Amino acid sequence: MENSSPLPSGVLLFLLLNVTVSVAAPTAESVYTSFLPCLTNYAKSPDQVSKIVFAQTNSSFSSVLQAYIRNARFNATSTPKPLLVVTPLEESHVQGAVICARNIGIQLKIRSGGHDYEGISYVSDQPFIILDMFQFRNITVDVQNEVAVVQAGATLGEVYYRIWEKSKVHGFPAGVCPTVGVGGHLSGGGYGNMLRKYGLSVDHVVDAKIIDVKGRILDKEGMGEDLFWAIRGGGGASFGVILSFTVKLVPVPEVVTVYRVAKSLDQNESATALVLQWQQVAPHTDDRLFMRLLLQPVSSKVVKGQKTIRATVIALFLGGADEVVTLMGKEFPALGLSKEDCTEMSWIDSVVWWANFDNTTKPEALLDRDVNTASFLKRKSDYVQKPISKEGLEGIWEKMVELGKTGFVFNPYGGKMSEVSSDATPFPHRAGNLFKIQYSVNWDEPGVELENNFTKQARMLYSYMTPFVSSNPRSAFLNYRDLDIGTNSFGKNSYDEGAVYGVKYFNDNFDRLVKIKTAVDPENFFRNEQSIPTHTGLDTGASKSGAGKLSHFSRYWKLMLDVGGFFILELII
Numbered sequence: 001m002e003n004s005s006p007l008p009s010g011v012l013l014f015l016l017l018n019v020t021v022s023v024a025a026p027t028a029e030s031v032y033t034s035f036l037p038c039l040t041n042y043a044k045s046p047d048q049v050s051k052i053v054f055a056q057t058n059s060s061f062s063s064v065l066q067a068y069i070r071n072a073r074f075n076a077t078s079t080p081k082p083l084l085v086v087t088p089l090e091e092s093h094v095q096g097a098v099i100c101a102r103n104i105g106i107q108l109k110i111r112s113g114g115h116d117y118e119g120i121s122y123v124s125d126q127p128f129i130i131l132d133m134f135q136f137r138n139i140t141v142d143v144q145n146e147v148a149v150v151q152a153g154a155t156l157g158e159v160y161y162r163i164w165e166k167s168k169v170h171g172f173p174a175g176v177c178p179t180v181g182v183g184g185h186l187s188g189g190g191y192g193n194m195l196r197k198y199g200l201s202v203d204h205v206v207d208a209k210i211i212d213v214k215g216r217i218l219d220k221e222g223m224g225e226d227l228f229w230a231i232r233g234g235g236g237a238s239f240g241v242i243l244s245f246t247v248k249l250v251p252v253p254e255v256v257t258v259y260r261v262a263k264s265l266d267q268n269e270s271a272t273a274l275v276l277q278w279q280q281v282a283p284h285t286d287d288r289l290f291m292r293l294l295l296q297p298v299s300s301k302v303v304k305g306q307k308t309i310r311a312t313v314i315a316l317f318l319g320g321a322d323e324v325v326t327l328m329g330k331e332f333p334a335l336g337l338s339k340e341d342c343t344e345m346s347w348i349d350s351v352v353w354w355a356n357f358d359n360t361t362k363p364e365a366l367l368d369r370d371v372n373t374a375s376f377l378k379r380k381s382d383y384v385q386k387p388i389s390k391e392g393l394e395g396i397w398e399k400m401v402e403l404g405k406t407g408f409v410f411n412p413y414g415g416k417m418s419e420v421s422s423d424a425t426p427f428p429h430r431a432g433n434l435f436k437i438q439y440s441v442n443w444d445e446p447g448v449e450l451e452n453n454f455t456k457q458a459r460m461l462y463s464y465m466t467p468f469v470s471s472n473p474r475s476a477f478l479n480y481r482d483l484d485i486g487t488n489s490f491g492k493n494s495y496d497e498g499a500v501y502g503v504k505y506f507n508d509n510f511d512r513l514v515k516i517k518t519a520v521d522p523e524n525f526f527r528n529e530q531s532i533p534t535h536t537g538l539d540t541g542a543s544k545s546g547a548g549k550l551s552h553f554s555r556y557w558k559l560m561l562d563v564g565g566f567f568i569l570e571l572i573i
């Protein structure tokens, strides 16, 4: 078979690929001139189209692009820029954008709140268009039925505020940072400080509206159970454009309690005792209590010029201060919690408090989107399934001090998280996980060398943590996007490549996501660096890698045919 072509296949492929690239490489101008009339054709109100398409030459292009960049690493002149930014105002604009991008054969990146830690909603190595959903921000709260319809471009702060406007005893379990977008957050799982009581955001999604690769608008009934399952944690961007989610509200008490207690290692090792006991208590205590633990290398106040580790417990209790002080006295004496450490407040004020605003800030601050600044940052994630020993912790402190800047956020699981089965949604990290680790390093100056230093530092700490965290797979949280754990190569997107990161994010749920992806987007239009690959060989009973090889082989011949067709076409022209 390999000898059936007149030229050695490698040479032929090389020739043909060169021809294709020179023909197909889109320019900003050619894309603009073909995209605009196409979109106009699909828009219900065509007169608006000229107002929603920003070419690179447009004087507003940079400000529109930068408005939802939330990681300064991807705000550099060297960061690849989209050929167009499209900012739809109505559903038909989204439908048109999908169909037209597909017709032109250009990659479409979807952005809602822009908080992706690796910037993959607005950066690509390949020519691309951004579909920026920030104008889709309507929120309709129905207290009677305890549901809300939230559009993808709404922020979490807006969601919390609009619920609070209507009811003081309802809330929604989602992320802590108010500018995070609904589109990425909910489709990637979504968790916050009510996780132990109510689980993930996706555990409360009851309907959704999505635009598929054919430009169809589908609700839960229209898309079917499989696709509806996939977009609740599998990452929306592999499957279509999320327009909105319908979510069930949850009850919150009129008074909640927050506290923040910090201890340093240089104060008599109390930090180690605190963390040891935290591991025993935080994942098992009353599920109304969420105690996040921050661990940071800081300057010692005891020995000048030295670094030490500071452990900070930040808590939300869905109840009063007396109750939680009594509970902590019994379960967590190493914390030393007193009533003075606690503040009682309304749930919405606790949202403001958790967002680190000062204590005079009004809830209206949650509506502020105009935060056009961000640090340079790198994040990674891990799951811990057995408590880390005293010796283990001491080694970790030493490593953190040595590296100097990378910190941890430990987020306790248990409670509701252990009650939901691991295949109820694509998010698999349920029972058996004590806590999730976020690796966190921020810096304030641009530059390749600094970036390399700090990302390397985070990777070294990640490597050091290997014996303490989950293995086979070493699990990761999709919303803590980390391209270090694997990416697919453009135009290949094989099952085997996808499985490298896919199994870490989704464990046993990965194969079901692949099957759904293959059914709803067989041409793999909706793709990014870590999207779900298509693969038709999953049901054949062949071994995974065997099936993967077969697929590579047939893809190769398909490519040869496609490219050959192009070549012949070129000769005719």
Ligand SMILES: Cc1cc2nc3c(=O)[nH]c(=O)nc-3n(C[C@H](O)[C@H](O)[C@H](O)COP(=O)(O)OP(=O)(O)OC[C@H]3O[C@@H](n4cnc5c(N)ncnc54)[C@H](O)[C@@H]3O)c2cc1C
Pocket (backbone or CB within 6 Å): 070, 109, 110, 111, 112, 113, 114, 115, 116, 117, 120, 121, 133, 152, 153, 174, 175, 176, 177, 179, 180, 181, 182, 183, 184, 185, 187, 188, 189, 190, 191, 192, 235, 236, 237, 238, 240, 241, 242, 243, 479, 480, 528
């Ligand atoms: C400061 C900060 C705080 C955070 N805090 C939390 C937290 O408390 N809890 C938590 O779980 N996570 C948290 N995250 C992570 C956050 O949930 C994810 O980055 C999430 O994906 C962001 O959603 P977005 O819409 O803002 O991001 P975007 O960058 O716009 O999108 C993220 C991904 O989703 C895709 N996507 C976006 N919109 C759509 C859509 N409409 N349809 C289909 N695909 C879409 C994008 O293409 C991309 O792949 C935080 C991130 C930051 C930067």
Ligand SMILES: *[C@@H]1O[C@H](CO)[C@@H](O)[C@H](O)[C@H]1NC(C)=O
Pocket (backbone or CB within 6 Å): 049, 050, 051, 052, 053, 054, 055, 057, 058, 059, 060
């Ligand atoms: C920039 O793009 C916007 C939106 O398409 C449009 O309204 C505006 O006229 C453009 N401005 C220039 C200078 O081209």
Ligand SMILES: *[C@@H]1O[C@H](CO)[C@@H](O)[C@H](O)[C@H]1NC(C)=O
Pocket (backbone or CB within 6 Å): 066, 069, 070, 071, 072, 075, 372, 373, 374
């Ligand atoms: C991006 O850079 C521009 C200047 O080029 C700056 O005004 C803006 O604040 C930056 N945004 C982020 C998120 O870094």
Ligand SMILES: *[C@@H]1O[C@H](CO)[C@@H](O)[C@H](O)[C@H]1NC(C)=O
Pocket (backbone or CB within 6 Å): 089, 090, 091, 135, 136, 137, 138
């Ligand atoms: C949001 O709601 C307003 C008022 O009902 C409506 O005019 C607008 O079209 C809606 N926006 C979107 C993107 O659905």
Ligand SMILES: *[C@@H]1O[C@H](CO)[C@@H](O)[C@H](O)[C@H]1NC(C)=O
Pocket (backbone or CB within 6 Å): 267, 268
């Ligand atoms: C350290 O602990 C010892 C014994 O628990 C105590 O006597 C001492 O006062 C502590 N020192 C500091 C600085 O807290």
Ligand SMILES: *[C@@H]1O[C@H](CO)[C@@H](O)[C@H](O)[C@H]1NC(C)=O
Pocket (backbone or CB within 6 Å): 343, 359, 360
């Ligand atoms: C707010 O913070 C200030 C300064 O940190 C403090 O003095 C004040 O007591 C706080 N007020 C409330 C209501 O907590």
Ligand SMILES: *[C@@H]1O[C@H](CO)[C@@H](O)[C@H](O)[C@H]1NC(C)=O
Pocket (backbone or CB within 6 Å): 449, 450, 453
């Ligand atoms: C990066 O790290 C190296 C080695 O630790 C150090 O020598 C160098 O000064 C650092 N560069 C910057 C810009 O911080």
